[in-house]
Amino acid sequence: MSLIRLVYASQFAQPFNELDALDIIEVSMVNNRKLDITGVLCYSNHYYLQCLEGCRTEVNRLYRKICLDxxxxxPVILMYQEILHRQFDDWYMGHIPSINISGGTVLKYSKERHFNPYTMTPEAALKFLLELSQINAVL
Ligand SMILES: Cc1cc2nc3c(=O)[nH]c(=O)nc-3n(C[C@H](O)[C@H](O)[C@H](O)COP(=O)(O)O)c2cc1C
Structure with missing residues (x-):
């Protein structure tokens, strides 16, 4: 079984409501546990950035479903890679709300302080999520 990591960016379709994000997280935690998919979802400044880790077939299937939402x-895939170990195995779907994302952290991984994952390199996007997970920004 091939273990893979997929990181993608997308944009909010409608004015953002924190409750929408919490709905997504709640459903994701239930579904992803069944599929043994782990990861994090970050949302801020009109954008989502999500990392999904798990069995290749399941991650692909889930990504296709998410794209239809x-x-x-x-949605734009920033990274798709085979991995030996998961980086976000503490969460079936951890969430990183805007309030936990400082301009300073964003600036370390992109050219501006405003979060925009479309402008991040694949490596920067992953490192950004890793840093947020290490500073306990993931709920
Ligand atoms: C940005 C974003 C990320 C999402 N991430 C997940 C996820 O990790 N797992 C999941 O099951 N659904 C996720 N969803 C929700 C799915 O699109 C879909 O609504 C949900 O899986 C339906 O679940 P159900 O088949 O149990 O009704 C996400 C939706 C959005 C907009």
Whole structure:
């Protein structure tokens, strides 16, 4: 069984409501546990950045389903790689709300202080999520 990591960016489809994000997280935690998929979802400044880790077939299937979700648009895969170990195995779907993302942290991984994952390199996007997980920004 091939273990893979997929990181993608997308944009909010409608004005953002924290409750929408909490709905997504709640459903994701239940579904992802069944599929043994782990990861984190970050949302801020009109954008989502999500990392999914797990069995290749399941991650691909889930990504296709997520792409059809009308709560976001323009999904773009930033990274897709085979891995030996998961980086986010503490969470079936951890969430990183805007309030936990400082401009200083964003600036370390992109050219501006405003979070925009479309402008991040694949490596920077992953390192950004890793740093947030290490500073306990993931709920
Ligand atoms: C940005 C974003 C990320 C999502 N991430 C997940 C996820 O990790 N797992 C999941 O099951 N659903 C996720 N969803 C929700 C799915 O698109 C879909 O609504 C949900 O899986 C439906 O679950 P159900 O088949 O149990 O009704 C996400 C949706 C959005 C907009």
């Amino acid at each position: 009308s709560r976001h648009t323009e």
